[in-house]
Amino acid sequence: MTAQVSERLIYGGKEIPLFTNPLSLYLKNNGITFESPHTANWRGYVGTWEILEYEGVERLYLVSLSAHKTYEEILSLSDVFPGYEKVFAHWFTGELRCPQGAQLEYHHMGYASVYEYDLLMDFKQGVMIRKHARHNELLKKKDEKDYPSFLRRGS
Amino acid sequence: MIDFVLSWRSITWLDYFFLYISPGIVIATYLLINAWRERSSEFARVLMKLIGKEISLAEQLKEAGVYCLALICVLFGWPGFVIWFFKRKKDEATNQAWQALPDFECTPEYLITEVSPVDAEIASYIIDPLGSVPPLPFGHLNECWANFLSEMMDDQDEMWSFYIPKGSKTGKYQFKCSSDIRGYAKVRDGKVLAEFITERD
Numbered sequence: 001m002t003a004q005v006s007e008r009l010i011y012g013g014k015e016i017p018l019f020t021n022p023l024s025l026y027l028k029n030n031g032i033t034f035e036s037p038h039t040a041n042w043r044g045y046v047g048t049w050e051i052l053e054y055e056g057v058e059r060l061y062l063v064s065l066s067a068h069k070t071y072e073e074i075l076s077l078s079d080v081f082p083g084y085e086k087v088f089a090h091w092f093t094g095e096l097r098c099p100q101g102a103q104l105e106y107h108h109m110g111y112a113s114v115y116e117y118d119l120l121m122d123f124k125q126g127v128m129i130r131k132h133a134r135h136n137e138l139l140k141k142k143d144e145k146d147y148p149s150f151l152r153r154g155s
Numbered sequence: 156m157i158d159f160v161l162s163w164r165s166i167t168w169l170d171y172f173f174l175y176i177s178p179g180i181v182i183a184t185y186l187l188i189n190a191w192r193e194r195s196s197e198f199a200r201v202l203m204k205l206i207g208k209e210i211s212l213a214e215q216l217k218e219a220g221v222y223c224l225a226l227i228c229v230l231f232g233w234p235g236f237v238i239w240f241f242k243r244k245k246d247e248a249t250n251q252a253w254q255a256l257p258d259f260e261c262t263p264e265y266l267i268t269e270v271s272p273v274d275a276e277i278a279s280y281i282i283d284p285l286g287s288v289p290p291l292p293f294g295h296l297n298e299c300w301a302n303f304l305s306e307m308m309d310d311q312d313e314m315w316s317f318y319i320p321k322g323s324k325t326g327k328y329q330f331k332c333s334s335d336i337r338g339y340a341k342v343r344d345g346k347v348l349a350e351f352i353t354e355r356d
Contacts, residue, residue, distance in 0.1 A: 020356065022356070025352060025354075025355050025356075026295060026296070028352075029296055029299040029351070029352065030296075030298060030299055052285065054284045054285065055284070059283070059285075061285070061287060081295070084287055085287075086285065086287045087287055087288075087295060088281065088283040088285065088287045088288045088294070088295075090281045090283070090288060090294050090295070090354075091295070091296055091352075091353065091354050091355070092354070092355075092356065093334055093335055093336075093337070093354040093355055093356060094321075094333065094334030094335070094355065094356020095333075095334065095356065124354075125281075125354055
C-alpha cells in the first residue's frame with residue numbers, strides 16, 4: 001500500500017499535516033464513499049481541520065473538504081454538509097497525530113512513516129482534553145553480527 | 156448386469172484387493188483428467204521455450220515420478236482423501252457462513268444498560284457555541300440515528316448502550332480498537348443485531 005496523503009490541520013495559525021482521519025466514522029455511519037483518484041489517496045478525500053478555541057475550550061472543526069465523487073467531479077464541504085461553512089466533529093473521540101520535524105524513516109504504507117516528533121492531541125466528543133509531544137527515535141538496525149551464526153548469510 | 160453384480164462373491168485376496176482399490180482408480184482417473192485439462196497450453200510452452208525456461212527432460216521425468224507416487228497414494232489411501240474432501244467442504248461451508256455474518260464493533264460483553272430511545276435522544280444534544288451542528292438528536296449523525304431507530308420494529312428488540320474501552324478486541328476479526336467506542340445496539344435474545352456508533356476515532 002502506498003503512503004497516503006495526509007489530512008491537514010490548522011492549529012495556532014499554522015497548517016500542519018494530520019495523520020488521522022476524523023471523518024471516517026461520519027462517512028461510515030452514513031454509508032458515504034468516495035472514488036480514489038490515485039493510490040496515494042485510497043479514501044478519496046482530503047479534509048482540512050481547524051482547532052478553534054471558545055471560552056477556554058478547544059474544539060475540532062472540519063473547515064474544508066475536497067472529495068472525489070468521481071475521478072473528475074470533486075465535492076466540497078457544502079456538498080457533503082449542505083448549509084454549513086464548518087462542521088464540529090462531535091463524533092470524534094480519540095487521538096490526533098500530527099508529525100513534526102524531519103522524516104526519519106519512510107514507510108511505503110498508510111501513515112507509517114516516522115518523523116522526529118509527533119504532536120498528539122486527545123479528544124473526547126470533538127473537545128480537546130489533552131495534548132503532548134512524543135520524540136521518536138529509530139531503532140538501531142541489526143548488523144550481520146547481531147544474528148546467530150546459523151542465520152548469517154554465507155554461513 | 157445388476158444380477159451379476161449382486162451375485163458376485165469374492166473368492167481370493169486379489170478380488171478383495173481390486174474391490175478395495177476400485178474407488179481409488181475412479182478418483183485417480185478423475186484427478187488425472189483434471190491435471191490433463193489444466194496442462195500448459197501450446198502458447199505457454201512456446202513462450203517458456205522462447206524465454207529459455209523450457210522444461211528439461213530431467214524435470215519431466217521428475218514430474219512423472221511425482222505423479223506416479225501421488226497415484227499410488229490415491230489408489231491405496233483413497234479413504235483418507237474422501238474424508239479430507241468432505242472435511243474441506245464442511246470447513247468451506249462453515250467459513251462462508253461466518254463470512255456472511257455482519258461485522259459489528261459491539262459484542263454482548265460491552266453492553267452497559269437498556270435505554271429507551273427518548274432517554275438516548277435527551278442525552279444526545281450537542282453543545283457548539285459556533286452553531287455548526289444541527290439542533291437535532293446526535294447532531295450531524297441524526298440521519299444515521301433515524302435509520303437505526305427505523306430498524307427497531309420488533310417488540311422483542313431492546314436498545315442498549317455500549318462502551319468499548321480503547322485497546323479492547325472488537326468485531327468479527329477481533330482487532331484492537333484504537334480509541335474508546337460508544338454507541339447504541341439493537342439487541343434481541345442477547346444477540347447484537349444492529350449498532351449505531353456515536354463516538355470513536
